[in-house]
Amino acid sequence: MKRDNIDRVKTLIIEFIKIMEDSLSKEDLIMIINNFNTLNIKFKNYKITNFLFLDNTVGGYNPLNNTLMLDINNFESTIYHELFHVASSKNYLNKILISGFHLNKISLNNSKHTRSIGIGINEGYTQYLAEKYFSNKKYIMSAYRYQVNVAKLIEEIIGEYKMQSLYFHANLMGLINELSFYNDYDKVMEFLTQLDFLHRKLSYTNINLKEKNTIINIFCKVHVFLIETYLYKLLEEIKIYNLTEEQFNIKVLNFIEQIPIAVESKKVLYDEILTHELIEKTIERICITNDRKDVVKII
Numbered sequence: 001m002k003r004d005n006i007d008r009v010k011t012l013i014i015e016f017i018k019i020m021e022d023s024l025s026k027e028d029l030i031m032i033i034n035n036f037n038t039l040n041i042k043f044k045n046y047k048i049t050n051f052l053f054l055d056n057t058v059g060g061y062n063p064l065n066n067t068l069m070l071d072i073n074n075f076e077s078t079i080y081h082e083l084f085h086v087a088s089s090k091n092y093l094n095k096i097l098i099s100g101f102h103l104n105k106i107s108l109n110n111s112k113h114t115r116s117i118g119i120g121i122n123e124g125y126t127q128y129l130a131e132k133y134f135s136n137k138k139y140i141m142s143a144y145r146y147q148v149n150v151a152k153l154i155e156e157i158i159g160e161y162k163m164q165s166l167y168f169h170a171n172l173m174g175l176i177n178e179l180s181f182y183n184d185y186d187k188v189m190e191f192l193t194q195l196d197f198l199h200r201k202l203s204y205t206n207i208n209l210k211e212k213n214t215i216i217n218i219f220c221k222v223h224v225f226l227i228e229t230y231l232y233k234l235l236e237e238i239k240i241y242n243l244t245e246e247q248f249n250i251k252v253l254n255f256i257e258q259i260p261i262a263v264e265s266k267k268v269l270y271d272e273i274l275t276h277e278l279i280e281k282t283i284e285r286i287c288i289t290n291d292r293k294d295v296v297k298i299i
């Protein structure tokens with residue numbers, strides 16, 4: 001049984017590397033080759049711990065010791081997500097770990113994570129890549145729907161090629177710089193922290209009304225950031241490509257339509273997270289301060 005599993009995982013890894021080689025530039029493949037050369041694979045029966053801790057974990061990757069943990073009973077539908085973590089992780093002397101866009105600073109005394117930023121965007125983008133490259137061939141278990149949604153919109157702002165390249169170089173700073181080109185650095189950092197907050201809260205089953213209102217408020221802040229940043233990007237493009245008012249409006253509407261108006265997670269419904277008023281106010285504020293009164297009335 002174990003032998004069969006190991007052989008199967010090896011086949012899936014070879015297939016994964018082959019597809020990545022066909023899809024990425026040589027530059028973006030450097031970390032993939034290094035990490036897979038020294039990868040350890042372990043199997044675990046997650047059924048027992050999931051039962052005990054009311055969890056539904058089915059795998060994981062630890063960049064500290066480059067070890068991939070897989071569920072002995074069910075790894076085919078989640079392995080691609082984990083392989084992308086392997087492909088995008090860097091370990092700086094066991095002190096700083098960067099997995100894609102997720103940075104972890106390890107405290108020296110007890111090796112517990114002391115500082116962490118970017119887990120929300122990283123999990124979303126990792127799952128997005130797993131679906132993008134493998135869902136036409138395999139069944140990929142659905143995960144982190146909301147984070148995937150946000151990561152896709154961030155990719156739309158930055159550009160597909162650039163975002164992917166930053167991910168495979170574990171270049172969180174690069175991502176922050178790219179977004180800071182369009183919006184304030186502080187707002188970019190706030191956005192990443194807020195998405196991390198939502199990432200944690202969306203896994204909770206027990207949320208009281210007060211907490212729920214706080215979470216809805218954070219959803220709204222994330223959405224304002226997305227709209228704001230996209231508008232700033234378009235205002236730059238107007239200068240470069242001479243976009244007409246109509247082209248501008250269509251692009252803004254297409255972008256906003258991809259932001260969810262409600263999210264359900266662990267049987268908790270978060271609604272009113274993207275209201276008409278919020279959209280209108282954000283557009284008005286950005287366009288008026290940028291002297292684009294002609295493009296204010298788009299909704």
Ligand SMILES: [Zn+2]
Binds near residue numbers: 081085123126
């Ligand atoms: Zn993950």
